[in-house]
Amino acid sequence: MREDMLTIGAFAKACRLSPKALRLYDELDLLKPGRVDPDTGYRYYAVAQLEQARLVAWLRRLGMPLARIRQVCALRPADAAREIRAYWARVETETAARRDLAEFLVEELSAVSASVSVSRKDTTMLELRYCAHSDRGLVRPANQDTAYAGSRLLAVADGFGPTGHPASSAAIDALRVLDTPEAPTGNVLNLLDDAVRGATDAVRDAVDGDGEDAGTTLTALLWTGSRLALVHIGDSRAYVLRGGGLFRITDDHTVVQSMIDEGRLTPEEAATHPQRMLLLKALTPTATPDLRLQDAEPGDRYLLCSDGLSRVVPDGQIRDLLTSAPTPDTAVHALTAAANEAGGPDNISCVVADVVDRTAT
Template structure:
């Protein structure tokens, strides 16, 4: 390669239709190393023979293939690479079909007419937390009330007090006046209080902290607050949607294309959090958003003791077939324990049900 014709990074980028910025990234990732680097200026040069691989990388990026998978494809013989690309595209088409279903749901949702004034919605709910089969103690906290649903997964020496304090700090929302425009501001302020409560509960233990995923019911909407790797799911019309993003190192690597979801399941840092409520860090920026509710919706909040070991397809099946929130919660926890129960597992399941205007209260 050193004896062939060399191109500057600019000329090479133009020839293969990859930007110089992309080429520098692929060099750092050992995906496409330059043929020569000037020892004095650090300027990159590429051999003409590298154009074929560079164009393949560009084409695969246009397909949307993650960089980690592109590296695998480029290492294969042409026939094997073709099979790998075919398998990847089949997965893309499957995912696209799922997104199409979501788009159709959103179209129906946004086009729906307002409900009659005589119709009300309420929650039927259940919460439970289990130690699992391996951990010596339970550091999770799960809570469900008429308005508030919450799961917190504590960690460190004071993990249990931290998760309990975070959820307890939100309990006042059960009786707080909820104006139409201030619910997210109210949740944000409540999380600030939860952060202080975690700091007090940790009692000087810097390594302690907790995740927090909670939903606040307004009567027609659910306001979400989320930080960490506990999760919230929505089951609607038989389809399961994850409505939170994990604040973890591996999720950031997936988002950047440096790791595939399959590789993430065995990554040594898969439990390493980027955000949490902890006295050791500055106050975390939490995710806040509103979700309109529909009759028949079923929501799941869970710690990673469930979603980290039970596949989404099985979670969807159990949520779909369980007749009540209580049976759903216990079926999910049983599934996690049957899979080995390596972590504490906590679940909250809540159904959105339609009632008439003269019916009040909610069940658990």
């Protein structure tokens, strides 16, 4: 055996990959041995292969799939570094979504166990004051958005495609059962999950025949009496105005947002990117919406809006308009007017709701 060759056992020890893993990577053409003995079939590896093998080992420790590792290993170091950064950004995004769901479950179950105690934020104390408004804008021939506000449910759906309006209407109509005297009771996570399943089925029926060319986003808040349960999928948004600051509580499910998260694009570049309106997820049976619980405080003002507002009106201006408007009604009309003044290139839907303490009025 040449001095620059290692047995599979020695190579495995040096690169911290098991012989079993090395045999698998050979079969997958990910890490081929330097030489295979024609008589025994025994594998030998060149010392020069250690660097690539160690990279494979580290990437496996990151949890990177083998197919993506093969792509990374074929790149130049600078390009490989960018690919690893992009992969890890995606992992962090997915982990954050699972973390939110875990927190949702912990808070919901903790609230059930503590239901016998009475706090300042009991359901007899807080309520919502709300208004919803939807506008065609100045360019689109029809309004495909649907907006809804009620004592328990706030929702915005942004339809797209030939049957976009039936899709958005169907989604909201399916959720409205949560805002009726006949609304089911129980764990809020289960209630939302059931309602979204119903909305997904309703959208599928509404766009029957149009396939992937039509559908809708959905962003909704369900009022529990002291908190708001959020369900979100697509690029409509939810914000909270609290203490003079405006905070976005949803993440856009778009191609450009994923590129921003992965470090491939800056927010400034995203504003003019040709794929800035391309969705990664919409309300379909195979897509999983984001779920989270949002603690409510007296004085909070919530905004749900379609991208017809957020794409043309900067967050700073949205904050100023929400701060200066005395009521939800004046707020939604001021926001709509601002979007139209910015050109109104898309349909504009806004829902604004204030959390108020009934004992203080």
